Amino acid sequence: MxxxxxxxxxxxxxxxxxxxxxxxxxxxxxxxxxxxxxxxxxxxxxxxxxxxxxxxxxxxxxxxxxxxxxxxxxxxEAEAVIPFDEEVLYRDGQIIIAFKPHFLALHPSGNVINECLVNRLRIKNGIETIVPAHRLDRATAGLVLLCLYPEHRQQYHELFKHGEIRKEYQALAKLTPELLEQHRTGELTLPVHWTVKNRMVKGEPSFTMKVVEGEANTHSEITLIEMRGEIGVFKLSPITGRTHQLRVHMQSLGMSILNDRCYPVLQPKSADDYERPLKLLAKRLKFKDPVTGIEFDIECDGLNDGLDDVES
Known part of the structure; x- marks a missing residue:
């Protein structure tokens, strides 16, 4: 056995x-x-x-x-040890705000039982009841709000449900030929902004998402804020919170996020390549704490330029 x-x-x-x-x-x-x-x-x-x-x-x-x-x-039967550390940026009597590295799952699921942010924080803080107030994909790095005790979770979850928390992401993506040409001719002026609204449903396989005709159920605000050669640095604000929403919305603009193994084409299952993380980061959380009334505006460091660790 x-x-x-x-x-x-x-x-x-x-x-x-x-x-x-x-x-x-x-x-x-x-x-x-x-x-x-x-x-x-x-x-x-x-x-x-x-x-x-x-x-x-x-x-x-x-x-x-x-x-x-x-x-x-x-x-x-087996569980890979993720060789990256989480970091606690804030803790009080109700919440933890932590940085989750790429490749580390948020909570136990499937073949993940110990190597996840929730389990690590439960062990290090000696509190078995720590739960996340929202989702963050395993492939995405960045800020996570967690509750120390389940009785507080609903109050913080409501912040996300009712749009009372501001979330900002950073992404790196290869620019479209049209944008590069506009930049070459001097016609491109930064920042460039897009409002993306469409209808997303589960794709095939079911952990992926796809855009279909119909009434929009997703909304993202996306801004190109900087250019690094052919790579664009984007600020993304998800107004709704569907699975893979930002990844699909970037794909819909013709600029899939660097190292995305699901979009535009699902890649064959393989071992994690720690040198090529998805270039998507949950960079900022801004909200008023519903329990203490404290105003939070927390940011983490941004992504690197992505030029040395992009899948060829």
Missing amino acids: PSTVRATQASYVVLPENVTDKPSVFSFLIERFPQIEPQVWRARILDGKVHWQDGALIELDTPFRPRARVYYYREV
Whole structure:
């Protein structure tokens, strides 16, 4: 049997009150998680990796207890160690604002259990309840707002839902031939601004997105602020927050973000190339804290010029 990596932090599931046909916790777990083979749950229970909230171990014949929490440890066969460090830029009694490096997942998912920002911060701060207030793709680096305790998450999530937080991204992309020609002839005056609104839906495969006809459900403001040879430096402000929105909107302008492995053409799955990160950065967060009333305006350092680490 291949070796496995176990999560350092336990996950849990609350046993529902209305389940009456499951005599044991073991039988419930088998039905609740059909993607996990029954023998895996059997092995976890026999190895002492499933327990109640008070730490008491659950056995194969332990009776079902409505409303009780069952704790378990997720396992994967292999997990790559991401060789980049996160950085905490601010912390108080409610929130953390951290810098997430490229390639580091935000939270546990799929084959990621330990090598993610949430898990690292939980371990370093000794707080198991840290949760993110918003999303940030694994491929994207930059600022993330996290809540120390779940009871505060909704208040901060509402900032994003209602557009009460200003997010600015930076991206590098190769300029279109038309823009380069305008620059050559002296017709191009910076900054150049685009408002992009279109309808995005899931593509194929389902983790990608595509633009279709119909009423717009996405909106981004994109500005070319600097030129470095054939490379443009862009400031991007997502007004809505769809998955891969900025990446798709840059593609729609004919300027896909440097080192993007999904757009315009999905690249074959391969190991991470740490020397060629996606040139997209969540650079700035500006908001009023709904709990403390503190006004935040935090920026991180920008991207490098991208000329030495672009896929050829």
